[in-house]
Amino acid sequence: MTAPLPILDLGRFQDDDSGGAAFLDDLRVAIRRYGAFYVTGHGVDAATLDQAFALSRRFFALSDADKRAIEMVHSPHFRGYTRAGWERTRGKADWREQVDIGSERPTLPADADAPAWTRLQGPNQWPDALPELRPAALALQDALTEVTLRLLRAVALAIGLKADAFDPIVAPDPTQLIKLIRYPGRDALPEGEQGGQDGGGQGVGAHKDSGLLTLVLQHQQSGLQAETPDGWVDVPLIPGTFVVNAGELLELATDGYFRAAVHRVVTPPTGVDRLSIAFFLGARLGARVPVLPLLPDLAAQARGPERDPNNPLFVDVGENALKSRLRSHPDVAQRHYADLPAVAALAGRVLEPAAY
Numbered sequence: 001m002t003a004p005l006p007i008l009d010l011g012r013f014q015d016d017d018s019g020g021a022a023f024l025d026d027l028r029v030a031i032r033r034y035g036a037f038y039v040t041g042h043g044v045d046a047a048t049l050d051q052a053f054a055l056s057r058r059f060f061a062l063s064d065a066d067k068r069a070i071e072m073v074h075s076p077h078f079r080g081y082t083r084a085g086w087e088r089t090r091g092k093a094d095w096r097e098q099v100d101i102g103s104e105r106p107t108l109p110a111d112a113d114a115p116a117w118t119r120l121q122g123p124n125q126w127p128d129a130l131p132e133l134r135p136a137a138l139a140l141q142d143a144l145t146e147v148t149l150r151l152l153r154a155v156a157l158a159i160g161l162k163a164d165a166f167d168p169i170v171a172p173d174p175t176q177l178i179k180l181i182r183y184p185g186r187d188a189l190p191e192g193e194q195g196g197q198d199g200g201g202q203g204v205g206a207h208k209d210s211g212l213l214t215l216v217l218q219h220q221q222s223g224l225q226a227e228t229p230d231g232w233v234d235v236p237l238i239p240g241t242f243v244v245n246a247g248e249l250l251e252l253a254t255d256g257y258f259r260a261a262v263h264r265v266v267t268p269p270t271g272v273d274r275l276s277i278a279f280f281l282g283a284r285l286g287a288r289v290p291v292l293p294l295l296p297d298l299a300a301q302a303r304g305p306e307r308d309p310n311n312p313l314f315v316d317v318g319e320n321a322l323k324s325r326l327r328s329h330p331d332v333a334q335r336h337y338a339d340l341p342a343v344a345a346l347a348g349r350v351l352e353p354a355a356y
Ligand SMILES: O=C(O)CCC(=O)C(=O)O
Pocket: 179, 181, 204, 209, 216, 224, 263, 264, 265, 276, 277, 278
């Protein structure tokens, strides 16, 4: 099989300021052309990943009542369970159920003058019916954070910066988010939702991730697709790899030298479902993303960040993260953010989920 995206071995990266020139060139070319690539040599062992998918399978097999006990609408921090059809991308329902697990941090004081994004920080919701999930998910979060921070050091070197160039906006408390996701097969979707994109329903619609870098862990069933200069391509499962997507903050920090990857997931065929785990690493919520001083010949190729009226990009990290969350989860927006003028203006327009 010819891989649709480059496959890079992180084992080739030497983590000092010398980098490993050939690896860094490959990395820069991959992100510049595709915004995405496969990574091998990431060091997360297969047993850890198998255990994570086994727990994910057990979580989604819980009763509706057990899952809905931790529904996201209870959390101003956008944590917990989302039923299929309740999340939206580009205004349309996504046919996936998921649980969002972020950095486990205390709620910030509710100060009237505090920016709205401060409400994003806080504890997770954990299912009483699956106590093993908490330690396993937090350990996985640590392991994936380490891989992503290592990739970020390589990205910095690849554009002519010091390895620690992202530290001021990331350390010591980057935004972390794990999503355990299950996409039901086409037959499980309501009538009228089964067509669309190349014959498949919208597992998740085309989008960019809002952070710096995302790792997508695939398992058994493919369905991820990426938009490339040659059009949409399938990004099938390659055992032992993660898919890495550049996010909006990396597009902003490089003034558009890198573009965030546009990607989507199509609904699996009748009779099967698909599990995936996505890990999103963003900058500190309180940080503002600077335009980094790239090597002059790279800076000359920077196109500026994309200007999409449907998806404004914000250099204030908390604001950019909140934009994505409010747009994807209108029920949480209405329950916990109705005081924001932008949310109030949307009231009643996008709240009704498709029947499921
Ligand atoms: O499930 C996947 O493969 C990708 C999920 C994704 O793109 C997202 O949740 O942002």
